[in-house]
Amino acid sequence: MALSRRKFVQTVGIGAGAALTSSVWGRGRENSVWSAIEPDLQAVERGVICIASNENPVGPGKAVLDTLRSFLEGGTKPGRYSNQTGAVTEAICAHFKVKPENVLLGEGSTEILRAATQVFTTKTKPLVGTIPTYEECSGYAELIGNRVKGVSLNSEFKIDIDQMAAAAKGSGMVFYCNPNNPTATYVGAKATRDFIAKVNSTSPDTTILIDEAYFDYVTDPDHETHVPVALENPRVIVARTFSKAYGMAGLRQGYAIAHPDTIKKMREWTAASGTGSLNVFGLAAATVAIAQDASFTANERNRNKAVRDMATKWFKDRGMKPTDCQANFMFVDIGTPAKAFREACRAKGVLVARDFPPFEKTHARITLGTMEEMTKAVQVFGEVLGKKTTSAAA
Numbered sequence: 001m002a003l004s005r006r007k008f009v010q011t012v013g014i015g016a017g018a019a020l021t022s023s024v025w026g027r028g029r030e031n032s033v034w035s036a037i038e039p040d041l042q043a044v045e046r047g048v049i050c051i052a053s054n055e056n057p058v059g060p061g062k063a064v065l066d067t068l069r070s071f072l073e074g075g076t077k078p079g080r081y082s083n084q085t086g087a088v089t090e091a092i093c094a095h096f097k098v099k100p101e102n103v104l105l106g107e108g109s110t111e112i113l114r115a116a117t118q119v120f121t122t123k124t125k126p127l128v129g130t131i132p133t134y135e136e137c138s139g140y141a142e143l144i145g146n147r148v149k150g151v152s153l154n155s156e157f158k159i160d161i162d163q164m165a166a167a168a169k170g171s172g173m174v175f176y177c178n179p180n181n182p183t184a185t186y187v188g189a190k191a192t193r194d195f196i197a198k199v200n201s202t203s204p205d206t207t208i209l210i211d212e213a214y215f216d217y218v219t220d221p222d223h224e225t226h227v228p229v230a231l232e233n234p235r236v237i238v239a240r241t242f243s244k245a246y247g248m249a250g251l252r253q254g255y256a257i258a259h260p261d262t263i264k265k266m267r268e269w270t271a272a273s274g275t276g277s278l279n280v281f282g283l284a285a286a287t288v289a290i291a292q293d294a295s296f297t298a299n300e301r302n303r304n305k306a307v308r309d310m311a312t313k314w315f316k317d318r319g320m321k322p323t324d325c326q327a328n329f330m331f332v333d334i335g336t337p338a339k340a341f342r343e344a345c346r347a348k349g350v351l352v353a354r355d356f357p358p359f360e361k362t363h364a365r366i367t368l369g370t371m372e373e374m375t376k377a378v379q380v381f382g383e384v385l386g387k388k389t390t391s392a393a394a
């Protein structure tokens with residue numbers, strides 16, 4: 001697997017990791033963790049183009065910023081503990097038409113991913129996930145001494161449904177990251193439903209955690225949230241976050257939606273039920289964010305798609321192949337090791353992501369910044385990669 005949490009903990013010490021998670025407000029989970037290893041990620045304030053961590057370059061919308069402003073100016077609320085989770089829970093319930101017992105809040109979806117790994121994997125019931133995928137669950141499983149079974153992606157860099165279902169037999173939990181980080185690929189709604197049905201029948205005790213962190217960026221017509229499935233099926237959990245399309249990574253708000261029995265088991269493992277790991281700014285912001293009408297996420301999806309189309313064309317015109325990206329980042333076959341590419345880009349003020357084994361010799365993950373940032377970034381990529389356009393139109 002890619003650099004695991006165990007290795008990360010060995011590198012920076014667990015205390016340092018925990019402190020960074022709660023103190024880095026301006027950027028998100030990935031940035032806070034990986035900037036401990038790659039300090040340049042914190043240089044984002046200094047005019048560097050940071051497209052190394054899957055964040056939203058435009059941040060939250062006006063309604064959220066107004067709420068935060070009035071919160072700061074308006075008195076005593078930040079002085080209170082944050083066990084006031086009713087308003088955001090209600091807002092999530094209204095958005096998805098679910099009940100409070102279907103919802104579990106977390107300090108980002110990170111807390112949800114960890115709680116699920118803690119509850120549903122054991123020493124004898126491993127975690128199953130693709131190689132590569134987002135490392136939170138596998139890193140946490142390793143940290144608590146539970147086994148991780150990796151499944152290769154298919155030739156399109158998508159989850160290999162048959163291999164994954166076979167590996168799921170007898171496992172505690174499947175981490176089904178869709179779109180998958182780092183490959184940005186998406187498995188359609190029907191194939192995902194078939195996968196769930198297959199695992200339910202061949203391995204009825206296995207829980208499937210569907211991570212929909214990047215769902216709002218998907219433009220594949222065959223896409224659907226699996227929230228309705230999770231409500232009915234105690235073996236399915238959907239994880240969601242405010243860190244991506246809502247632009248609130250630094251505010252650390254995420255949640256799970258699932259059957260009440262499943263939520264109850266996980267709730268015991270999150271601090272959110274007490275004074276909580278959740279902060280009052282994030283809770284207030286999330287309450288307002290999810291109540292915005294659907295045009296907010298639609299606009300963000302369109303903004304992202306315009307940048308994604310531009311960058312995709314840029315790479316294709318130069319003979320390089322991105323995967324079919326359905327998120328706010330791309331995974332591109334640049335034909336050269338990611339490390340050398342990363343270091344050369346860094347020297348020119350553009351930060352791209354870490355290595356993602358087993359593809360680190362050929363592929364780079366590039367988060368999509370604003371159109372302005374990406375227009376500058378591709379110029380740097382051109383200088384670094386030295387690839388000429390093969391398209392007369394480019």
Ligand SMILES: Cc1ncc(COP(=O)(O)O)c(C=O)c1O
Nearest residue numbers: 029108109110134181213241243
């Ligand atoms: C697939 C996926 N899930 C979950 C997370 C964690 O996000 P957060 O804790 O900010 O909600 C990330 C972060 O990049 C991610 O890529």
